[in-house]
Amino acid sequence: MPDRYVLAVDQGTTSTRSLVFDRGGRMVAVRQREHRQYFPKPGWVEHDPMEIWANTQRTAAQVLADLPGPGEVVAIGIANQRETTVVWDRATGRPVTRALVWQDTRTDDLVTELAARPDAGLVAERSGMAIAGYFSGPRLSWILDHVPRARERAERGELLFGTMETWLIWNLTGGPDGGVHVTDVTNASRTLLMDVRSCRWDPDLLAFFGIPAAMLPEIRPSVGVLGVATALSPALPIAGALGDQQAALFGQACFAPGEAKCTYGTGSFLLQNTGTELVHTRSGSISTVAYQLAGEPVHYALEGSIAVAGALVQWLRDGLGLISSAAEVETLARTVGDNGGCYVVPAFSGLLAPHWRGEARGLVAGLTSYVTKGHLARAVLEATGWQTRDVVQAMAADSGLSLPSLRVDGGMTTNNLLMQFVADALDVPVVRPMVGETVSLGAAYAAGLAVGVWSDVEALRRNWHRAAQWTPSPARARALTEEYPRWERAVELSIAWGAP
Amino acid sequence: MSHSWGAAIRPRHALASVVVPGTVQSIERAAAILQVVAASGGTLGVTDIAESVGLAKTTTHSLLRTLLHVGYVEQDRTTGHYAVGAGILRLGSHLDVNELRARSSNWADALAARSGHAVRLATLAGEDEVVVVHHVFRPDDSVQVLEVGTALPARTTALGKVLLAHALGHRTPRAAAGTWAGELAEVRARGWAVDRGEHQPGRGCIAAPVRGPGGMVVAALGINGPVTSLFDGRGAPRGPLLGRVTDAASAVSRELGASGA
Numbered sequence: 001m002p003d004r005y006v007l008a009v010d011q012g013t014t015s016t017r018s019l020v021f022d023r024g025g026r027m028v029a030v031r032q033r034e035h036r037q038y039f040p041k042p043g044w045v046e047h048d049p050m051e052i053w054a055n056t057q058r059t060a061a062q063v064l065a066d067l068p069g070p071g072e073v074v075a076i077g078i079a080n081q082r083e084t085t086v087v088w089d090r091a092t093g094r095p096v097t098r099a100l101v102w103q104d105t106r107t108d109d110l111v112t113e114l115a116a117r118p119d120a121g122l123v124a125e126r127s128g129m130a131i132a133g134y135f136s137g138p139r140l141s142w143i144l145d146h147v148p149r150a151r152e153r154a155e156r157g158e159l160l161f162g163t164m165e166t167w168l169i170w171n172l173t174g175g176p177d178g179g180v181h182v183t184d185v186t187n188a189s190r191t192l193l194m195d196v197r198s199c200r201w202d203p204d205l206l207a208f209f210g211i212p213a214a215m216l217p218e219i220r221p222s223v224g225v226l227g228v229a230t231a232l233s234p235a236l237p238i239a240g241a242l243g244d245q246q247a248a249l250f251g252q253a254c255f256a257p258g259e260a261k262c263t264y265g266t267g268s269f270l271l272q273n274t275g276t277e278l279v280h281t282r283s284g285s286i287s288t289v290a291y292q293l294a295g296e297p298v299h300y301a302l303e304g305s306i307a308v309a310g311a312l313v314q315w316l317r318d319g320l321g322l323i324s325s326a327a328e329v330e331t332l333a334r335t336v337g338d339n340g341g342c343y344v345v346p347a348f349s350g351l352l353a354p355h356w357r358g359e360a361r362g363l364v365a366g367l368t369s370y371v372t373k374g375h376l377a378r379a380v381l382e383a384t385g386w387q388t389r390d391v392v393q394a395m396a397a398d399s400g401l402s403l404p405s406l407r408v409d410g411g412m413t414t415n416n417l418l419m420q421f422v423a424d425a426l427d428v429p430v431v432r433p434m435v436g437e438t439v440s441l442g443a444a445y446a447a448g449l450a451v452g453v454w455s456d457v458e459a460l461r462r463n464w465h466r467a468a469q470w471t472p473s474p475a476r477a478r479a480l481t482e483e484y485p486r487w488e489r490a491v492e493l494s495i496a497w498g499a500p
Numbered sequence: 501m502s503h504s505w506g507a508a509i510r511p512r513h514a515l516a517s518v519v520v521p522g523t524v525q526s527i528e529r530a531a532a533i534l535q536v537v538a539a540s541g542g543t544l545g546v547t548d549i550a551e552s553v554g555l556a557k558t559t560t561h562s563l564l565r566t567l568l569h570v571g572y573v574e575q576d577r578t579t580g581h582y583a584v585g586a587g588i589l590r591l592g593s594h595l596d597v598n599e600l601r602a603r604s605s606n607w608a609d610a611l612a613a614r615s616g617h618a619v620r621l622a623t624l625a626g627e628d629e630v631v632v633v634h635h636v637f638r639p640d641d642s643v644q645v646l647e648v649g650t651a652l653p654a655r656t657t658a659l660g661k662v663l664l665a666h667a668l669g670h671r672t673p674r675a676a677a678g679t680w681a682g683e684l685a686e687v688r689a690r691g692w693a694v695d696r697g698e699h700q701p702g703r704g705c706i707a708a709p710v711r712g713p714g715g716m717v718v719a720a721l722g723i724n725g726p727v728t729s730l731f732d733g734r735g736a737p738r739g740p741l742l743g744r745v746t747d748a749a750s751a752v753s754r755e756l757g758a759s760g761a
Contacts, residue, residue, distance in 0.1 A: 326602070329598075434612060435609070467636045
């Protein structure tokens with residue numbers, strides 16, 4: 001039997017990547033194309049959906065042409081930047097405005113207004129998430145309010161809404177000519193418009209945000225055939241779709257309650273599988289949908305988002321010029337044995353989980369003449385470790401699940417000093433898988449599972465191999481637990497500093 | 501920059517006055533060209549540069565082509581103007597080992613996944629030792645300990661042999677076969693090294709050189725495992741293992757900007 005491959009499209013914030021994986025979960029080909037970032041006003045971030053669609057077609061065609069030897073690509077899976085919002089004309093396929101990206105903060109005022117309404121409690125109760133500009137519902141409201149005639153056209157069914165996977169699936173399956181208008185349940189769960197228990201659009205939430213139901217895509221499981229991508233040659237079944245962080249959880253084979261992954265990139269996203277019961281959160285983590293296999297119940301996850309992780313190292317490089325490449329932060333940090341009493345809280349634009357304090361601002365605490373750039377580099381790395389501990393503690397309080405180990409991926413996992421610090425700060429082993437491309441691997445797994453490339457999630461588990469492990473040192477773990485209140489105090493100060 | 505470069509450039513025919521007997525003329529000329537290119541901020545083409553250093557255009561052009569080849573200058577495709585290349589910016593700083601790990605990580609993972617063996621990347625530390633700077637576990641999920649930072653003997657490991665073979669001071673010409681110098685000369689000539697139980701009984705390694713910008717060997721990349729699974733009965737690397745190691749080492753070299761790797 002010839003080899004069977006799965007194509008994954010990773011539609012990310014800065015680029016669109018098409019990758020092909022074999023049955024062993026190994027990447028055999030990759031193509032990538034960046035798209036333009038539009039910053040029309042301070043705090044506004046936009047993408048051109050047409051450019052992203054063109055990049056998807058192009059990279060997919062290229063990667064299919066790259067394939068070595070005999071073999072057949074049998075399905076396509078999509079992972080996408082979450083919460084980025086597109087509205088387009090059903091008849092022409094043209095977006096009515098550029099996509100509002102998840103980093104865009106233009107809805108802050110709208111969200112403040114909405115949150116002050118007496119019925120605002122409905123949002124958290126039904127959607128499982130606190131009302132925040134981070135999610136796509138308020139962005140959709142903004143577009144309907146600001147694009148001329150948008151709301152009346154949407155009510156007449158002339159306009160369609162989607163996050164990036166919806167936009168790409170609609171185009172891949174024919175666009176104006178019979179395109180399938182669907183979203184997956186993980187992406188739908190990030191709109192604030194979905195009832196997180198029934199996984200259906202909630203009429204009361206739609207009324208709250210003023211969204212016409214006619215423009216919404218059908219909510220479908222993450223794993224299951226969504227349509228046929230006739231825009232590709234050969235035409236392939238689109239058999240999986242997930243938001244990027246959920247895709248990484250899937251790619252890391254975190255299928256059992258308690259299993260968790262953390263992606264260390266510009267920011268950090270920690271997701272812990274909590275099983276088929278929704279966890280009611282009180283401690284600052286978010287309850288979100290992890291994935292759903294067709295015909296099976298929804299699996300939920302707790303999520304902790306850290307806004308600034310690798311971005312702090314970039315600041316050390318570009319803002320301060322203390323290092324010439326991100327990796328050199330480890331070299332600089334290793335010139336000293338500890339942080340010299342120095343703490344850096346990277347609240348560049350507030351703090352996300354578990355604090356959710358938009359007013360917080362960054363600070364360097366504990367400066368003395370003893371502190372060198374080496375101590376500062378160490379404090380920069382430790383900030384990511386401490387923030388991971390903040391999030392893990394909040395999740396443990398919410399779910400009552402202990403963390404057996406933390407599976408990590410992303411660029412910062414080549415930093416041994418940081419990974420060891422995370423292991424010591426959490427007092428659990430930190431493990432890195434052999435395939436670092438967990439987002440696209442998760443999309444490939446979802447699609448391959450739906451069409452039978454893999455028989456079940458246990459087959460996916462067997463593909464997961466450890467590439468490295470950092471084991472906590474009991475003495476260091478004790479010392480860091482004693483030190484943790486210093487970090488918490490620095491966080492309090494950063495919140496106080498930003499208070500009006 | 502462009503408003504002030506003129507002042508920094510030596511007057512025409514300046515080279516004639518600075519040539520010192522016993523020095524290498526083409527290096528002096530190349531240095532003068534680099535000074536002009538650096539001071540111009542990327543605004544000059546070959547004609548202007550030739551005029552500034554007082555050399556014939558053909559001579560200047562061939563020097564610029566050589567500088568382009570080694571990455572010390574770059575040429576804008578549309579204007580044809582020359583600017584200082586990334587290679588020269590890297591000159592002052594040696595390759596950071598943490599940078600080396602970050603840049604090699606994807607290829608090291610792929611090598612472990614495809615070969616089924618543990619992967620190590622090492623650099624030379626003194627005359628007798630190498631230090632492991634990156635380690636990917638054997639993909640069988642058995643208990644393994646991260647070896648990053650571990651020192652290994654240079655003379656009995658394939659990683660060490662690769663690094664010693666390419667280290668300065670070890671380039672003994674016409675070494676006799678069967679001697680240590682002969683073995684290093686062979687490693688240098690064929691581009692890979694092995695050890696079969698020399699460091700640890702029953703354990704072996706296959707390694708190949710990783711080259712940095714300018715072609716210098718900066719690290720060795722290898723797989724290690726039981727001698728019987730790495731080598732056949734005659735002691736030759738089994739099946740596709742050797743090609744996988746040399747391909748991965750070349751890929752990392754390309755990633756680091758080595759030309760012709």
